Amino acid sequence: MGFEPHGKHLVAGEWVAGDATFQSEPAHGRAFAFSVGTPALVDQACAAAEEAFWSYGYSSREERAAFLNAIADEIDARGEAITEIGSSETGLPEARLQGERGRTVGQLRLFAAHILAGDYLDRRHDVALPDRAPLPRPDLRMMQRPIGPVAVFGASNFPLAFSVAGGDTASALAAGCPVVVKGHSAHPGTGEIVAEAIAAAIAKCGVHPGVFSLIQGGKRDVGTALVTHPLIKAVGFTGSLGGGRALFDLCAQRDEPIPFFGELGSVNPxxxxxxxxxxxxxxxxxxxxxxxxxxxxxxxxxxxxxxxxxxxxxxxxxxxxxxxxxxxxxxxxxxxxxxxxxxxxxxxxxxxxxxxxxxxxxxxxxxxxxxxxxxxxxxxxxxxxxxxxxxxxxxxxxxxxxxxxxxxxxxxxxxxxxxxxxxxxxxxxxxxxxxxxxxxxxxxxxNGFPTGVEVCDSMVHGGPYPASTNFGATSVGTLAIRRFLRPVCYQNIPASVLPNDLV
The missing domain is CATH 3.40.309.10 (Aldehyde Dehydrogenase; Chain A, domain 2)
Structure with a gap:
């Protein structure tokens, strides 16, 4: 095998090993040892994500688009190695993984183009009416703003498109939100090489390294620590009904409840x-x-x-x-x-x-x-x-x-x-x-079959519970970015102070 994983976590630009390890369980080929995630590592990653938000959350759309395209470039540059280890770990055919890599880089580039267009900001302006009776109206402007650090759980069934740099990560980064990923233990080597691609894009674009972290493995305590961390503002999850519902309940029980965007199962009749x-x-x-x-x-x-x-x-x-x-x-x-x-x-x-x-x-x-x-x-x-x-x-x-x-x-x-x-x-x-x-x-x-989800503006990949925990959200398509934004109204704020996207 050309690529041999080192088995470390990526936390704020540093590859970090732990005391405990777990073995991957490949469908074929060699197994490798990976460090086990811990709540302490989660805390470090979340703190770095919050620090990164003060620059990345206020970066220009052009800068974020360049970063997303750089991630896509770095993933493509590692294409053969990703296919090799992904096939070994999951048993998926090479053609399937190559297609999934194309979808992964495609949605990164799609979000880059989407934020450059600017429509997602949903900008609105009600001009001041100082002479209105009986009361004047102030100048009111509104647009969508990023919410802060986001937690993403990698999915078992899509090691690329719904995992480390998948749709949840791509849409959160496009919105301006740093991401902490809990990698799935079914394909830790694939997760590591994709994290290396993101790290390379961070270095190339001069982005704060806290904008992305990958915590490998770990038991339930790691997932619990991630969704209950006070600096995390939303969670993206694809997985089982039981595991997802447990995390959803934890998010609701926090001192500050946060949205949990979980996809939990569907029979698709x-x-x-x-x-x-x-x-x-x-x-x-x-x-x-x-x-x-x-x-x-x-x-x-x-x-x-x-x-x-x-x-x-x-x-x-x-x-x-x-x-x-x-x-x-x-x-x-x-x-x-x-x-x-x-x-x-x-x-x-x-x-x-x-x-x-x-x-x-x-x-x-x-x-x-x-x-x-x-x-x-x-x-x-x-x-x-x-x-x-x-x-x-x-x-x-x-x-x-x-x-x-x-x-x-x-x-x-x-x-x-x-x-x-x-x-x-x-x-x-x-x-x-x-x-x-x-x-x-x-x-x-x-007159079709639902397998095969188009990545585009009109797609909705979500539904009423238990298909997903938020019926108004989608995890595929450009509307997915709205999960990680919230509207802010600016009243009588001088143009010299307003965010650049509102001027």
């Missing part, structure tokens, strides 16, 4: 409308199987549920999905723990009222597809069926009529996505479901 299923049910079944097994089903937008009317057309859809899934071989999952959780989820789904259409044996770190079927009444009675299974497991919910399909839609918890598969003849049914689904999800699709 698809509603298969009758005309579409009659016309192309087999093709839809095959398309679902491909989306369901993409990346071993380890995407947050994995469409785990398909709701279809009973009858021969629905049966053809199920048969096509089963046949396509049966041809998918075992895939390596990101960690042993994720593979074990997948098997636990399989066992939770199996039970009374659930029929196995495709079962197999998966062990250790491998995952094979599973396909189950249940009825609408069983779904409504068994809330466990609506819980996410992280992996390539699909559940078909067969309903008697459109009324029952609507009841299924109404029963949903918050989702990242909901999908309508429809033809022209399904328009009335779709119009009935759409008002329900838009209350349930942050993104509603027609």
């Amino acid at each position: 698809m509603f298969m409308l009758p005309e579409a299923v009659a016309a192309r049910g087999a093709a839809l079944g095959q398309g679902w199987a491909a989306s369901l097994t993409m990346g071993a089903g380890q995407f947050c937008t994995n469409p785990g549920i398909a709701v279809v009317l009973e009858g021969p057309e629905g049966e053809a859809f199920a048969v096509a999905a089963r046949e396509a899934l049966s041809e998918v071989s075992a895939q390596v999952m990101l960690t042993d723990g994720i593979a074990a959780a997948y098997r636990d989820g399989r066992d939770r789904v199996q039970g009374a009222g659930v029929q196995g259409l495709l079962t197999s044996m998966c062990d250790q770190r491998n995952a094979t597809p599973y396909l189950f079927r249940t009825t609408g009444p069983e779904w409504l009675e068994n809330h466990a069926l609506a819980e996410e299974v992280f992996g390539p497991l699909g559940l078909i919910v067969t309903v008697k009529d459109m009324d029952e399909m609507a009841r299924i839609a109404c029963s949903l918890q918050g989702q990242l996505t909901c999908t309508l598969h429809m033809d022209d003849g399904d328009a009335d049914a779709a119009r009935r479901l759409l008002p329900i689904l838009e209350r349930k999800a942050g993104r509603v699709l027609a």
